[in-house]
Amino acid sequence: MENIEFVDICNRSLKCSVFTYVSFYRTALFCRFREYLYSSVHGTKDATLTAKLVARLSWFFISKKDWFEIVWFSVMETLWKLLYLLEPAPVTLIVTAVAVTFGSAFRALNYGKEMERNRDWSEASITLDRSQALMIPIMSSCSLLLMFYLFSSVSQLLTAFTAIASVSSLFFSLSPFAAYMKSRCGLADPHVSRCCSRSFTRIQGLLLVSCFLTVSAWLVSGHWVLNNLLGISICIAFVSHVRLPNIKICAILLACLFVYDIFWVFFSERFFGANVMVSVATQQASNPVHTVANSLSLPGLQLITKKLELPVKIVFPRNLLGSTASGGNATDFMMLGLGDMAIPAMLLALVLCFDYRKSRDPMNLLDLHSSKGQRYIWYALPGYAIGLVTALAAGVLTHSPQPALLYLVPSTLGPVIFVSWIRKELPELWEGSMCNGNDKARQIEV
Numbered sequence: 001m002e003n004i005e006f007v008d009i010c011n012r013s014l015k016c017s018v019f020t021y022v023s024f025y026r027t028a029l030f031c032r033f034r035e036y037l038y039s040s041v042h043g044t045k046d047a048t049l050t051a052k053l054v055a056r057l058s059w060f061f062i063s064k065k066d067w068f069e070i071v072w073f074s075v076m077e078t079l080w081k082l083l084y085l086l087e088p089a090p091v092t093l094i095v096t097a098v099a100v101t102f103g104s105a106f107r108a109l110n111y112g113k114e115m116e117r118n119r120d121w122s123e124a125s126i127t128l129d130r131s132q133a134l135m136i137p138i139m140s141s142c143s144l145l146l147m148f149y150l151f152s153s154v155s156q157l158l159t160a161f162t163a164i165a166s167v168s169s170l171f172f173s174l175s176p177f178a179a180y181m182k183s184r185c186g187l188a189d190p191h192v193s194r195c196c197s198r199s200f201t202r203i204q205g206l207l208l209v210s211c212f213l214t215v216s217a218w219l220v221s222g223h224w225v226l227n228n229l230l231g232i233s234i235c236i237a238f239v240s241h242v243r244l245p246n247i248k249i250c251a252i253l254l255a256c257l258f259v260y261d262i263f264w265v266f267f268s269e270r271f272f273g274a275n276v277m278v279s280v281a282t283q284q285a286s287n288p289v290h291t292v293a294n295s296l297s298l299p300g301l302q303l304i305t306k307k308l309e310l311p312v313k314i315v316f317p318r319n320l321l322g323s324t325a326s327g328g329n330a331t332d333f334m335m336l337g338l339g340d341m342a343i344p345a346m347l348l349a350l351v352l353c354f355d356y357r358k359s360r361d362p363m364n365l366l367d368l369h370s371s372k373g374q375r376y377i378w379y380a381l382p383g384y385a386i387g388l389v390t391a392l393a394a395g396v397l398t399h400s401p402q403p404a405l406l407y408l409v410p411s412t413l414g415p416v417i418f419v420s421w422i423r424k425e426l427p428e429l430w431e432g433s434m435c436n437g438n439d440k441a442r443q444i445e446v
Contacts, residue, residue, distance in 0.1 A: 084396055085389065088320040089334050094392070096314060098385050100232050101341050104239040105348035105377070109356060110176065111240040127243045133253040137260040144264060147280045148272070155285035162310055163215050166230040169237035170211040178207050219289045222305035224315050224333070231311035235338050239345045247417065247429045250347055254409045257343055261403035278401050281337060285310050313337045336388075340404040344384050344412050351376035351416055354429060379415040387411030 084090065112125065128136075146154075182203055218226035244250045261277075268276040284307035293301050309315060315333040355375035387408040395402045420426040 078397065081396055082393055085392055087318075089316045089318050090392055092320060093314070093316050093334050093336060094385065094388055096228070096232075096316075097336055097341055097388055098381070100235055100314075101345045101348060101384055102377075102381055104236045104342065104345040105352050107173070107176070107236050108240040108243070108345075108349040109352050112243075112353070125241045125243045127245050128249055128253065129245075130249060130252060133249050134256060136253060137256040140257075140260060141264070144276055144280055147283070148274075148276045151280070151283050152286075155283075156288040156291065158310065159219075159285045159308055160288055162230075162312075163219060165234060166215050166218070166311060167208075167211050169233040170214060170230065171208055172240070173233040173236045174207060174211070175204070178203055218311075219287065219308070220304050222287070222308045224309070224317065227309050227311050228314045228316075231314050231338055234311060235342045235345065238338075238342050239349055242346065244346050244350045246432050247350070247420075247426075248431060250350055251413060251417075254343065254347070254405075254413055257339075258405050258409045261405040265401055265403040275401065277403075281313060281335065284308060311338075314341075336404065340388075340408060343405065344380075344387075344408050347412055347416070348377060348380050348384070351380050351429075354432070376416050376419065379419050380412050383411040383415045384408060 085094075108125075115125075151158075214226065215230065217223075218230060244253065264277040265275065268274075287304065287306055287308050290301070290304045290306045292298075293304055313335045315335045317333055319332075352375075355377055359375075387410070388404070390411070391402050391404045391407040394407070416429075417426065420429045
């Protein structure tokens with residue numbers, strides 16, 4: 001009898017010990033899991049903790065109530081972080097990128113029609129073929145590696161070349177506005193000279209001087225607003241002069257750049273010891289103006305910035321309302337590469353040209369709700385905005401750089417291909433050609 005009571009007492013003690021251990025283990029594991037969620041939300045990494053949690057996590061140790069609390073905590077923290085996208089800097093970046101992408105496509109269409117009307121093919125655009133589309137990512141990779149290893153050696157040369165290209169691009173981008181103001185005000189604008197077999201008017205001369213002064217101001221101050229202005233003008237000029245003939249070539253180019261962007265952002269550190277894309281994007285170039293002024297001991301040297309952000313991206317201070325004039329750490333700015341605007345803009349220019357050829361009436365930039373409202377441009381443009389917001393959200397949540405084309409390529413090319421397939425116009429878009437000299441010239445209303 002005594003033996004039976006002793007065994008019963010032992011069994012009860014063992015059960016109590018097991019229950020206490022399981023309860024304690026479950027509570028500790030839950031606390032550690034919440035700690036991991038908090039650390040991941042706030043950008044701290046703990047690989048050992050993550051491995052242990054993944055190995056030990058099970059429904060046996062965490063009840064449904066605890067799981068609900070974990071999920072609720074995670075969702076609320078995620079939503080709280082995404083509220084950052086509503087701050088002035090991200091909103092301004094998104095609006096600017098969407099406007100520049102659409103404006104570049106529309107300027108490309110207008111430029112093609114100007115060349116067609118004037119029968120002036122001296123500035124004919126380059127239309128990419130299949131081999132060129134395949135070579136662009138390869139050449140871009142070579143340029144990226146060159147900038148990664150030899151940037152300090154060639155930065156001044158790159159700055160000088162960029163300054164010249166910026167003057168030309170800014171003149172090209174602002175020429176339509178100058179022509180519009182001239183016609184609106186009824187100004188006489190006689191030809192005053194000829195340059196490069198082309199007539200040159202007085203207003204064009206004033207515009208060229210203004211562009212030169214703008215680039216000079218950028219070389220002196222390095223202000224981010226001027227950097228953005230020059231970057232936007234380069235994007236517009238590039239999209240206008242480099243064209244895609246059809247969706248097939250466009251899909252090849254975007255697919256190659258899709259892989260290119262993912263590799264150089266996510267995997268380059270494994271092969272080169274550093275994130276090549278981020279390193280190149282955040283490097284500042286030496287200012288040749290400062291070097292010359294320093295060698296000549298010119299007065300006002302302290303007013304000239306020593307380092308410059310090249311206009312290959314648009315940047316906005318994270319504290320936009322209290323931004324500084326220039327300089328600062330790269331982490332103090334939000335940035336978006338010109339390629340993340342120019343490449344989707346080439347697709348938008350292609351579908352905008354297709355919409356133009358399909359329409360029978362003059363196009364109106366603001367005509368969104370008419371019978372012509374089913375144009376492909378209105379599927380590609382919202383797709384670009386959605387992809388850009390998704391890319392920024394992914395960057396906020398992961399605290400790491402994101403390849404924007406990972407999100408932009410599916411969100412822009414996907415809707416165009418799907419809608420054209422539904423309309424049975426995919427073969428025409430896939431193998432067709434964009435606007436050419438045989439199309440009837442039609443006035444585009446702005």
